[in-house]
Amino acid sequence: MLALVSLTLLLFPLYTFAKDSAWNGHLTPGSNTPSRFTPYYVPDGSTAYDSLSPAVDRAGDWYVARSSEYINGSTLATTSRNASLLFSFKGTGVEIYGGVGKRYGSMDIYLDREFVGAYSVRDSKDRQQQLLFFSYDLASTPHQLSLVNKGSNSGSLLDIDAFVGVPGDPAPAAANRWSLVQRGSTGVAAMQLAIISSSLAIIIDKVEHNPLAIDGHPAWGALYYIDTHAVQPLNLRSNSFCAGGTFLSNGTLVNVGGNPVVGNNTAAADFGDLDGLQAVRLFHPCDSESAAGCDMYENHARIRLASPRWYNTVLRLPDGSAMIMGGSKKGGWINNATVNNPTIEYYPPKDINGSKGLPVQVQFFVDSLNSNLFPIAFVLPDGTIFIAANNLATIYSWQSNTERRLPAIPNGVRVTYPMAGTGLLLPLSPANGYEPEILLCGGSSVSDTKPGYEISANDPASAQCARMVLTDAGIAAGWQTEQMPAPRIMPDAILLPTGEVLIVNGGRSGIAGYGNVRDQVGQSNAANPVFQPVLYDPSAPSGSRFSSEGLPTSDIPRLYHSVATLTPRGDIMIAGSNPNLDRSEQAYGTEYRVEWLQPPYLNAERPVIQSIPNMIKLGETVKMTVHLPANANVDTLKVSCMDLGFVTHAVHANSRLVYLVAKMLDGQTLEVTGPPNANVYPPGPAWIYLVVDGIPSIGTKVMIGDGQGPVVDTEALNYMLEHTQVDQYDKTKKGGESDEE
Ligand SMILES: [Cu+2]
Structure with missing residues (x-):
């Protein structure tokens, strides 16, 4: 893998000059010319403070370095151990921007005099205007942030270029009112979104110059901590512009399809992306609060689509596998007959209706041209699939590859x-x-x-x-x-x-x-x-x-x-x-x-789920311990079993709410029965909310079914791998294979 990355770095400057220049940076306010990429970013409403501003107090030996590489042409630098800066601000978040590189060391950060942690600023390459630290979960009050140079002989440089203060929340909402709070920053553009645990959401973007970086290149995926608003970049391999996704029956998230490699010749480094058109990216269940070890896995030689897909929809089937439908064989805009991919395939591949693991042609995706990308689809309680595309709709039976065409959308x-x-x-x-x-x-x-x-x-x-x-x-x-x-x-x-x-x-x-x-x-x-x-x-x-x-x-x-x-x-x-x-x-x-x-x-005072088994089999009756608000009307009680879906391009794949059969046994024991079969709720992760008097509890994650992954048909998988090519669209970079050029 390392060999591939370094080879790519050498090749890129030659290769990318022919590419669209707009990929070479980002557009700053008032300019139509893409500028050199740096992660430094000040969103609307936030305030930037140069390190020379009066809000920043210095202690110890600092000097001012000047270069057009720095924000506003200057930065504060030190090689002196224990030299420190104190930044005073008001608001709910703060970011520090500065340099990283081979001669750099580390800094200790304190917020309101409490030690937050030690942060390394060392990197194998010298880069400026990098996001060195952020915190987005502060009370909307005055704060003091201090940082202390902790470099040693092997690397003692620290340069602090700017601080960004994130404003406070609007006034807190009164009870019984809707409110809207702006808090947090995704670091990568949130094109695709799914909740993966009680504390984490996963965000997937396309390859572009996002401010959040990983391994010296812009990240295009991240984990977002919904309670603390921290973000952690993910190291996606292939270009996920624009993928679909679903959880499988064992909770693994599959992210499917995308676009070819994006060229780039002005960033600090190559994106290092692979062709994503046939990508199947796997993200294993991540319930750990720290998200330790959770990342995307890709290996296009063994795990891939049979055919290229951009703007495909992905759905979890009653057998726990993923159905991958439609899309275009290459990126573009509106679909047309030349690039249309009017087929369905499965992950893992299935031998179905004689397909031997290869895609199955579906006439609906021909008839629904041109405006038919990212079809809207849901599994129905009889196991068939509702699909809407363009102004047409159908009920598709995947077992028999037959359709019942519905009336057109009015x-x-x-x-x-x-x-x-x-x-x-x-x-x-x-x-x-x-x-x-x-x-x-x-x-x-x-x-x-x-x-x-x-x-x-x-x-x-x-x-x-x-x-x-x-x-x-x-x-x-x-x-x-x-x-x-x-x-x-x-x-x-x-x-x-x-x-x-x-x-x-x-x-x-x-x-x-x-x-x-x-x-x-x-x-x-x-x-x-x-x-x-x-x-x-x-x-x-x-x-x-x-x-x-x-x-x-x-x-x-x-x-x-x-x-x-x-x-x-x-x-x-x-x-x-x-x-x-x-x-x-x-x-x-x-x-x-x-x-x-x-x-x-x-x-409001909300009902509480105190205990619930973490797995509920289909049709299985289990007991929950609950706490209801005083004077709750038990007759209004509902148990909502929800799939929060995988969201992309206004498609909420698998979004689902099934009311479970439930009965209060006593004041705190609730007997509840899992969904009756795999068609009503395709087995997989779910969130259970207890609703009383129209007020839901906090949701608790459970696994519906037995938690097993879908059956792998090895024959169909091998047939597909033998009869299709790896990353057939993009000839320059192939996942899991060496570079051809
Ligand atoms: Cu898109």
């Missing part, structure tokens, strides 16, 4: 990329025999055969939501439509444990993507961001389901490559937005700030 509204809407399977309940109902919201009715120059970022998006019950009677009755308060392209719809749906993010006009249409804002194909979320109650009578009352308004545009998910706490994590080829600070810029939308129930 009024010509297209719901998948780049006319991206969003979709959900509404809560499944034993009360009606788990009758499935699909909700599709937003999108666009712009023609998908028009060239980009005939489409405008100001073309109105669709406000339509369409619902259909997927029973014979429901299908005969067809789609029922209603209108959101605002049109939305690229909305995110999030199931809450209460059964309500929260709709956030997106724009009022344009379509998804960047750099393709008229009237772009910066590079964005969409404009007029919608800043206020809306709550949708699926069980309310038609006409009174939408409510924006009391829902706070953001000032952060969340357009293309934005995400949102429910957290175990029950609030909604909102992140991302990057309608740009590479990191840009021009509107609509690359957005790293995180917002937390807090429902009123966060401030």
Whole structure:
């Protein structure tokens, strides 16, 4: 592996000159010329303090070094042991930027006089404007940060270039009100998001010049600690632009597909990425609080797709495996017949309908051209798959490779990329025999055969939501439509444990993507961001389901490559937005700030799950110990078994809420029965929320099923490996193989 990386470093300057220059850095405010990449970054609302500013007091022997390499042309440096700086600021977060390199040592950091830790600034390469330290979880009060040079003879240099102060939260929310808190920074643009444990979310981006770095190159994946807002870069190998993902039945996260290698000739180092088009990236369950040892695993020689896929959707099946559907054979924008990948394949590969582990052709992905990328799909309680793509919908039976085509989505509204809407399977309940109902919201009715120059970022998006019950009677009755308060392209719809749906993010006009249409804002194909979320109650009578009352308004545009998910706490994590080829600070810029939308129930007295088995088999009845608020109405009690999904491009893959059959035995013992079968809840990780009087508990992670991984068909796997090529699109770099050039 080391040999490959160093070889690549040597090759890159020659290879990349022909590449798109916009990959060579990031756009700073007021400039259209990509600048030299450095991780130094000051988001809107944050304040930068040069190390020469009066907010910084020096003790010991410091000198001022001047160079255009430094922020504002200067930096404070020392080689003197125990020389220190004291930085005073007010706010909830702080970052330190400076240099790293071979002659550098380490520093001790103290916050409000408490020792935080020792931080190394040594690196095999000299680099400036690096993020040396951050903390994002401080009280909104005045703070003092001090750092002390601890270098020794083998490396005693420390240079501190700038500090960034992150502002305080808005006033704390009153009880019984929604509130929106901005706190934390993702470090890599949050294109893909999934909750992996009670404390961790995983964020996956594409290869680009993110401020968070690893091994001397920008990171494009990270673990985000939802309680402390710390971020830890992940060392992804291949380009995950733009992948889909799912958890398998044993809890392993698979992240699938992507794009070829990205060239780069101005950064401190090569990205070191591999072709991601056939990538299957594995992330094993990470329940450890420190996330120690948790990283992505890739080995394209043994673990890969049979065919290249960009913008594919990935779903967990009732047998615990992943179904990988559709996409394009190479990156681009709107799909077309030349690059379309109108097939389904599986991970691990299956021999199904004579496929011997190879992809299976599905006519729906031909008929749904052009606007059919990132299809919206859900497993239905009879084991079939609902799929929406473009303005079409179908029920696909994967065991028999047959389809039951559904009525087209009304009024010509297209719901998948780049006319991206969003979709959900509404809560499944034993009360009606788990009758499935699909909700599709937003999108666009712009023609998908028009060239980009005939489409405008100001073309109105669709406000339509369409619902259909997927029973014979429901299908005969067809789609029922209603209108959101605002049109939305690229909305995110999030199931809450209460059964309500929260709709956030997106724009009022344009379509998804960047750099393709008229009237772009910066590079964005969409404009007029919608800043206020809306709550949708699926069980309310038609006409009174939408409510924006009391829902706070953001000032952060969340357009293309934005995400949102429910957290175990029950609030909604909102992140991302990057309608740009590479990191840009021009509107609509690359957005790293995180917002937390807090429902009123966060401030209420909440029920508590005191104990629950960590594994619940299908149909198994187990006992939970619970604590209910005083005067709780036990008749309103519900147990919500939820898959929080894998979120990317407004697709919330596997998002699911199944109400479990539950009975209070006494004041604190609750008898609860696991989902009745693998179709109602495909086995795998789940979050259990206890809901009483409309107030959910904090969610507890359990494994539904037996925790075993999907069956591996060795014959199908070997047949696939023998009959397909590694990374067939990109001839320059192949995962697990040596360089060809
Ligand atoms: Cu994308």
